[in-house]
Amino acid sequence: EPEVTQTPSHQVTQMGQEVILRCVPISNHLYFYWYRQILGQKVEFLVSFYNNEISEKSEIFDDQFSVERPDGSNFTLKIRSTKLEDSAMYFCASSAKTGRTEAFFGQGTRLTVV
């Protein structure tokens, strides 16, 4: 079964440092997403990406965040200057289409900001 892969599985960083979370979506998918989940809370939408541009973003996705698809396979989330409250699981997802079809989620990257 095809799967979304994320690296690293766990990242510890100091407050104020930049981090890049990486994802390899399923190869024939066109829509890509980042979500986060703070421990014990619900899965929160951050951003969606289609045709090499952001389609939609939430209020969480402020100027500290950026996304990029640097080549044909990777999809990255960059946090420029991490804060303690950025500590969470970050999930990448991809789908062939929006809405009507299932989104496939990766196993997540646990980001710990100290």
Added chain:
Amino acid sequence: LAKTTQPISMDSYEGQEVNITCSHNNIATNDYITWYQQFPSQGPRFIIQGYKTKVTNEVASLFIPADRKSSTLSLPRVSLSDTAVYYCLVANTSGTYKYIFGTGTRLKVLA
């Protein structure tokens, strides 16, 4: 996007059928209903999707009444490994570039 309401938690015993109901009173004509399952420290996983009446796959059944203002996920003969959080999502087929998760239903299956 239609708001969804689900019970916060449910307990069941192994071998029982579990029904989790989701309310989505403001569902629009183009909206589909999708259910995801999430185990601790894992990403959500698609279970089933439907538009109306009944949909069944190897994992679950989804019942949607004619007015589509609610839906029920049915898990037959649950086992301990079905302990997870179950999310009901409503998304339309066009112009939606996100899947919005609610608080979900935390199902605990007891031996």
